[in-house]
Amino acid sequence: EADIYQTPRYLVIGTGKKITLECSQTMGHDKMYWYQQDPGMELHLIHYSYGVNSTEKGDLSSESTVSRIRTEHFPLTLESARPSHTSQYLCASSDLAQFFGPGTRLTVL
Amino acid sequence: SQKIEQNSEALNIQEGKTATLTCNYTNYSPAYLQWYRQDPGRGPVFLLLIRENEKEKRKERLKVTFDTTLKQSLFHITASQPADSATYLCALLSGGSYIPTFGRGTSLIVHP
Numbered sequence: 550e551a552d553i554y555q556t557p558r559y560l561v562i563g564t565g566k567k568i569t570l571e572c573s574q575t576m577g578h579d580k581m582y583w584y585q586q587d588p589g590m591e592l593h594l595i596h597y598s599y600g601v602n603s604t605e606k607g608d609l610s611s612e613s614t615v616s617r618i619r620t621e622h623f624p625l626t627l628e629s630a631r632p633s634h635t636s637q638y639l640c641a642s643s644d645l646a647q648f649f650g651p652g653t654r655l656t657v658l
Numbered sequence: 659s660q661k662i663e664q665n666s667e668a669l670n671i672q673e674g675k676t677a678t679l680t681c682n683y684t685n686y687s688p689a690y691l692q693w694y695r696q697d698p699g700r701g702p703v704f705l706l707l708i709r710e711n712e713k714e715k716r717k718e719r720l721k722v723t724f725d726t727t728l729k730q731s732l733f734h735i736t737a738s739q740p741a742d743s744a745t746y747l748c749a750l751l752s753g754g755s756y757i758p759t760f761g762r763g764t765s766l767i768v769h770p
Contacts, residue, residue: 580756591762592702592747599756607757639701643756646692647749649701 551576555640555650562630563658570625570653572640581623582647584639585609592639598623630657660686662761664748670767677735679764681748684729689753691724691731696745696763705746706733738768 553574562568574581583596584607594607598617612634613627623642627634634657640650663682671677681691689710694702708715708724708731715722721734735742745765749758 582757588698592760594757597757637699641701645690645751645756646704646707647694647702647758648704652699652701654699 553640553642553648553650555638555653557653558651559654559656561656561658564629564631566630568627568630568655570638570640570655572623572625572650573621574623574640574642574648574650575621576642576644576648577620578642578644578648579620580643581617582641582643583607583613583615583623583625584641585611586637586639586652588637596625630655632657660684660750660759662686662748662750662759664746664761664764666762666764668765668767670769671738673739673768673770675738677738677742677766677768679733679746679766681731681733681761682729683750686729686750686759687726687752688750690751691722692749692751692758693720693722693731693733694747694749694760696747702747735766738766740768740770742766743768 556571579600584592593609595611596615598604639652641647661684692707693705696702719736723732745763747763749760751758
């Protein structure tokens with residue numbers, strides 16, 4: 550069944566640690582996105598990709614980086630986590646509509 | 659600048675009634691307008707897409723209208739149920755772009 554997956558669902562980590570949030574999709578979509586969303590607040594686009602080896606920064610400045618080596622995989626990395634990175638991170642893929650993963654709730658202590 | 663407005667106040671209605679949510683936009687000429695549902699702690703779920711040359715779209719108990727003159731979309735849920743309680747987001751997409759602009763969403767609470 551076509552779907553989009555994110556791991557881990559929850560992550561609590563100390564300041565300064567390097568983390569990678571995983572996102573994979575079996576939808577066959579070329580376009581993938583990362584959003585950041587705080588509770589009750591709007592979605593903010595932080596990265597997107599139109600295909601393999603294509604990555605762009607979104608509207609919200611982010612200290613994270615992404616890579617797109619395979620069509621189905623779009624991981625997000627934080628080299629040195631800080632408390633200000635505490636948020637929910639949502640991955641999506643699209644043809645015209647966007648299909649979101651379940652999200653990763655990140656807490657940096 | 660482009661702006662999308664959705665009512666920030668929660669909409670409270672009784673079960674069985676029709677819920678109507680509004681999405682207004684300015685400084686935008688979208689080719690597509692989309693509606694999503696988001697439950698707490700989860701990612702948004704796509705519901706409906708309507709094109710600029712379409713006036714109305716229906717799917718089961720859902721109906722979306724799109725008035726490009728008024729720069730407004732209305733989202734209706736008929737025979738609402740408590741399970742329809744969630745936040746509903748509208749999103750606009752320009753022709754040739756794959757980056758949607760999302761509204762902040764309106765919370766719907768359906769009381770039994």
